[in-house]
Amino acid sequence: MKNKVAYKTAMFGAGCFWGVEEAFRNILGVVATEVGYAGGDVGGATYEQVCLNKTGHAEVVLITFDPSKVQYKKLLDVFWRIHDPTQLNRQGPDVGAQYRSVIFYFDNTQKKEAEKSLNETQKRLGKKIATVIDKAGLYIKAEDYHQKYLMKHGRNVC
Numbered sequence: 108m109k110n111k112v113a114y115k116t117a118m119f120g121a122g123c124f125w126g127v128e129e130a131f132r133n134i135l136g137v138v139a140t141e142v143g144y145a146g147g148d149v150g151g152a153t154y155e156q157v158c159l160n161k162t163g164h165a166e167v168v169l170i171t172f173d174p175s176k177v178q179y180k181k182l183l184d185v186f187w188r189i190h191d192p193t194q195l196n197r198q199g200p201d202v203g204a205q206y207r208s209v210i211f212y213f214d215n216t217q218k219k220e221a222e223k224s225l226n227e228t229q230k231r232l233g234k235k236i237a238t239v240i241d242k243a244g245l246y247i248k249a250e251d252y253h254q255k256y257l258m259k260h261g262r263n264v265c
Contacts, residue, residue, distance in 0.1 A: 114138055115174050117182050118145060118211040118243055120165035121190035122198025125256040126265040128168045130189045132258065136177025141169045142249045142256075145211055152247050157205050165207050169246060179217055183224040186210065192228065195237040208236075211243040218242075 121127045124142040132140045144152050147163030157164045170182065190198050192208045210225075212218040221240045229236045257263060 112173055112175065114171050115179070116213050116243075117170040117172060117179060117217070118167050118213075118246070119170070119182075119186045120146070120167040120207060120209040120211075121186060121192075122166070122206045122208075123201050123265055124166040124168055124249065124253065127166075127189065128255065129257045129263055130185055131168055131170050131182070132255070134172075134177055134181070134185065136173045136175075136181075137170055138173055139171040140255075142253050143167055143169055144205075144247045144249060145169075145243065145245065146207075146209060146241060147245065150245060150247070154250055154253065158203070160204055164205060164247070165209050166205050166249075167209070167211065167246070179220055180224070183210070183221060187224070187228050192236045192238040193232065193234045208238040210238060210240045212240060213243050 128140045128142050131137055144157050144164035145167045146165045149162035152162040152164055156162050196204045196207050198206050210221045212221055225236055225238055
């Protein structure tokens with residue numbers, strides 16, 4: 108009998124979730140990606156509500172990964188590389204709290220790794236990092252038309 112793989116979960120917000128999902132989707136060891144909303148306090152939030160800043164949620168990507176093939180540290184490295192963590196509540200032309208830079212952790216190990224990674228990134232950049240590290244809580248899957256949006260439209264960047 109084969110041993111079952113114990114998958115882990117990671118969640119990041121780094122601007123518009125379409126591009127963030129695409130950055131993680133093809134990493135060896137990433138089993139699944141899903142875009143959604145997290146960090147707010149309104150259950151059942153919709154894209155329109157999140158965009159109007161009525162829910163407190165950020166656009167996020169929920170990642171299921173096989174830790175025997177990709178380590179959480181590698182996912183953190185990708186997170187820092189794909190956006191500007193020094194910008195508060197914006198990424199490029201997208202402005203608003205829903206585009207904030209955030210790492211949601213699921214256990215104390217992830218929290219410690221995220222904090223260490225943030226400190227290293229801040230030293231490397233020599234600038235204040237706006238990224239927030241929060242415990243994962245309420246998560247709402249985004250509408251189906253947002254899932255794998257760039258892939259469905261034959262694009263790999265926004």
